Amino acid sequence: MNHPVENQPSSTPEKRRFPWAVAIVTSVFTIGLLVVLGLWMKQSKVTSLEIGVNVPDFSVTTFDGETYTKSALEGKLILINFWSSWCSSCDEEGFALEEVWQEVKSSGDIVFLGVNYVDTEKDSIAFIEKYGLTYPNGPDLGSKISRIFKVQAVPETYIIGRDGTLAAIKIGAFESANEIRTLLQEAGQE
């Protein structure tokens, strides 16, 4: 008597395949995000503006409430001085700038703009009054202007030519009023 053991029908479970599609999509998405992040960081990396580049439009609203827009000042030389009340060399430079401003303001061809960099309004106004600065000065709201010029420290001064391009850069404080006059002259000739 044979009692053969009957083979039950074998039900082989389906092999679960590795979700390549999900893995590829996830990888591409992650790499894409990292690339975007890298480009963003590269773009925001501090590299100073180069002479000759067209300076993007910006506005400064002074502590007195007057607004100066770069595009509206085209055809004039614009001297932009970034300063702070906490900056140790900004006071001497302020005197020199004021001296030159008194000489050029009547010409109407040159505009001085003091841009107050990461400072408190109370201290800024006290500084302006203390050193008797009369050229237009205003805060850099949201650090938008200093971001355009990629300001790294104060004082820094930029001169925008009559064609709206960057004509001169001075990193650090001017040593004398003469230095300012020379830079303005050079920028005006370009």
Added chain:
Amino acid sequence: MKIKNKTLLLVAVAILFSCFATPVRAQEITPTVSDDEVNRVAQQLYCPVCENTPLDVCPTKACAQWRELIREKIALGWSDQQIKRYFAEQYGGQVLAVPPLQGLNWIVYVLPPLVVIGGIYLAITIVKRSRKSVIPEETDLVPSPPPASETVMEQIEKDLQKEERS
């Protein structure tokens, strides 16, 4: 007469005190704000001119001015959120210790959890796969009996023969 003198003396003293009294300004009667209160907000902000330095521990003059500004705002009754919003508007979002969910900032919030979840998923998948390759696949087959030993087989044969004879 004595009463009159006393009155005059009191008036004179009152006049004398009033001469030394100074007018109290509105700022002086504002509630005093402790350094701890200032630092609670300051530690949520970063120095704009130094690298990666929270405002509460920053030694620069700029930071000292900012801390004073925080003190003034707290004295005016501003909330932490209002002060932080004010600083972000004045000096840009980069002064905030925790960046606001704007522009490309969302990447900072989305990317890390996404990478962690993806990593966990991949790790689980890999572990599952490696386990499957080690453990043999289960089948529904009835297991075959173990082979009988020779003595048992001999005994079975003998029994069968006996049965046939009978």
